[in-house]
Amino acid sequence: MGRLIINSVSKKFNNFLALEDVNFEVADGEFVCLLGPSGCGKTTVLRLAAGLEKPDDGFLCLDGKKISGVNKECGFVFQEYALFPWRTVKENIEFGPQVKGKTSLECERISKHYIDLVGLSGFENHYPDELSGGMKQRVGIARAYANDPKLLLMDEPFGALDAQTRNLMQSELLRIWEKEHISVLFVTHSVDEAVYLGDKVVIMSARPGKVKEIFDVKLARPRIRTGPEANIIRDRVLKSLVSEIKIASKPGQ
Amino acid sequence: MKIQPGKKGLIINLLSLVVFALLWQLLVILARKDSFNIPFIRLRDIPTPVETWVALVGSMFIQLHGPGFTYGIVNHVYASLQRVIEGGIIAFIVGVPVGIGVGYSKLIGNLFNPLIEIVRNMPPMAWIPLSIFIFVSGGSIFIVFIGVIFPIILNTVQGVKSTDPRLIDAARTLGASESMIVKKVIIPSAFPSIMTGLRIGLGVGWMAIVAAEMVIRSPVGLGYFIWNMGDLGRYSEMVAGMIVIGVIGYIMNISILLLQRRFIKWGA
Numbered sequence: 001m002g003r004l005i006i007n008s009v010s011k012k013f014n015n016f017l018a019l020e021d022v023n024f025e026v027a028d029g030e031f032v033c034l035l036g037p038s039g040c041g042k043t044t045v046l047r048l049a050a051g052l053e054k055p056d057d058g059f060l061c062l063d064g065k066k067i068s069g070v071n072k073e074c075g076f077v078f079q080e081y082a083l084f085p086w087r088t089v090k091e092n093i094e095f096g097p098q099v100k101g102k103t104s105l106e107c108e109r110i111s112k113h114y115i116d117l118v119g120l121s122g123f124e125n126h127y128p129d130e131l132s133g134g135m136k137q138r139v140g141i142a143r144a145y146a147n148d149p150k151l152l153l154m155d156e157p158f159g160a161l162d163a164q165t166r167n168l169m170q171s172e173l174l175r176i177w178e179k180e181h182i183s184v185l186f187v188t189h190s191v192d193e194a195v196y197l198g199d200k201v202v203i204m205s206a207r208p209g210k211v212k213e214i215f216d217v218k219l220a221r222p223r224i225r226t227g228p229e230a231n232i233i234r235d236r237v238l239k240s241l242v243s244e245i246k247i248a249s250k251p252g253q
Numbered sequence: 254m255k256i257q258p259g260k261k262g263l264i265i266n267l268l269s270l271v272v273f274a275l276l277w278q279l280l281v282i283l284a285r286k287d288s289f290n291i292p293f294i295r296l297r298d299i300p301t302p303v304e305t306w307v308a309l310v311g312s313m314f315i316q317l318h319g320p321g322f323t324y325g326i327v328n329h330v331y332a333s334l335q336r337v338i339e340g341g342i343i344a345f346i347v348g349v350p351v352g353i354g355v356g357y358s359k360l361i362g363n364l365f366n367p368l369i370e371i372v373r374n375m376p377p378m379a380w381i382p383l384s385i386f387i388f389v390s391g392g393s394i395f396i397v398f399i400g401v402i403f404p405i406i407l408n409t410v411q412g413v414k415s416t417d418p419r420l421i422d423a424a425r426t427l428g429a430s431e432s433m434i435v436k437k438v439i440i441p442s443a444f445p446s447i448m449t450g451l452r453i454g455l456g457v458g459w460m461a462i463v464a465a466e467m468v469i470r471s472p473v474g475l476g477y478f479i480w481n482m483g484d485l486g487r488y489s490e491m492v493a494g495m496i497v498i499g500v501i502g503y504i505m506n507i508s509i510l511l512l513q514r515r516f517i518k519w520g521a
Contacts, residue, residue, distance in 0.1 A: 070428075072426070078419055082419040087441075099429040
């Protein structure tokens with residue numbers, strides 16, 4: 001399972017209305033991309049789903065359970081990786097199982113499984129500083145998966161990577177997702193990325209953050225980035241987004 | 254801070270010391286021959302580096318040539334170091350938890366900050382008279398404690414506060430409780446700062462102990478040795494003692510840096 005429902009959620013920071021009446025759903029096993037201009041509250045949606053913030057209005061539920069307090073059934077993948085620099089690759093991945101009180105033998109087994117899955121064998125004992133950006137994010141993904149989440153929350157996870165690595169990591173992520181099949185809510189500001197990855201693309205508008213439009217991307221996987229159908233969808237998504245970006249980039253307010 | 258300057262760097266480092274010693278020797282000798290003088294300074298009375306070296310070697314170990322020589326410099330160093338280490342350990346045990354509390358909890362911070370801010374502005378030396386009065390023994394350890402604890406507290410607070418909030422979020426979403434976050438995120442993240450605090454603190458403590466030993470007049474300790482040699486007019490020994498203080502302080506600093514590098518394998 002892993003069905004996230006976001007129901008009429010509003011969130012204020014001081015007097016700034018960050019989100020207003022946000023409604024959408026991530027179905028079980030679905031890959032949903034959240035797309036919008038910067039400052040539209042995409043990250044806030046993720047933080048609400050993770051239980052790191054509380055909504056001022058409305059509610060979120062995961063598998064019918066209302067999210068209150070930190071949601072320990074989700075895995076969070078951060079843009080700048082947020083790896084523990086004093087822990088090796090293996091120790092980073094074992095963090096979740098460790099704090100959940102698993103034995104060292106179990107931790108070992110779990111970390112080995114996910115190190116293999118994300119393709120980091122041979123780098124178990126490296127520190128994050130010794131890894132490239134793409135490898136760091138592999139650790140970030142493995143660390144989130146190691147906690148056996150029902151829902152993966154990804155906050156522009158490939159935003160800091162160069163274009164080549166980014167493409168590679170997108171394919172890698174899909175490969176892992178197809179194997180482990182848990183729901184994913186993926187924040188991005190790249191239309192290409194959203195259309196390549198998502199079963200569904202949710203477009204948000206800014207000030208306040210609202211859901212503007214939801215596109216179903218019914219393309220067969222594995223997808224071809226430059227296929228004609230993909231281009232059509234990309235075009236529609238882009239048109240919907242461009243008007244938002246124009247509004248969002250106006251100064252003031 | 255650079256520890257290993259490399260071969261070329263090392264030669265240049267040593268060069269500055271050699272030039273300084275030569276200049277020192279030259280000035281004193283010229284002054285003694287009345288061919289050079291600086292007004293208001295009794296240059297001729299300063300022991301030369303050579304005399305200082307001879308005095309250093311001569312008083313390194315226990316020698317029985319006259320009053321004031323109950324102990325060799327080695328014994329004095331040992332006594333002073335012991336006080337610094339004891340005071341330092343107590344300061345570390347008290348200072349780190351206080352620093353973590355103050356840095357992590359607003360309430361504890363608000364509670365302790367006024368006290369810390371006032372007391373830390375009272376130099377260790379200002380505590381000497383009180384410590385003579387209230388401590389039957391170990392007053393100088395207390396002076397070291399005062400000198401060491403504040404750099405430790407302040408650096409720990411700073412280390413805790415500069416913990417990347419995303420790491421705390423990451424730990425939270427991975428299921429860590431507040432106490433786990435302190436143990437597994439805050440403390441490791443603040444560790445380099447804590448070590449820096451210890452290093453700076455021990456430097457202050459080392460200076461404080463010399464002053465304390467001069468005033469408290471414990472019969473053994475480098476501060477006592479210097480003061481006593483000055484009283485006895487043995488200026489070469491006095492200067493030798495001063496140089497030993499500098500060298501030991503330097504070695505302490507380097508040792509902690511090396512220790513830090515050893516423990517922290519992850520670059521930061």
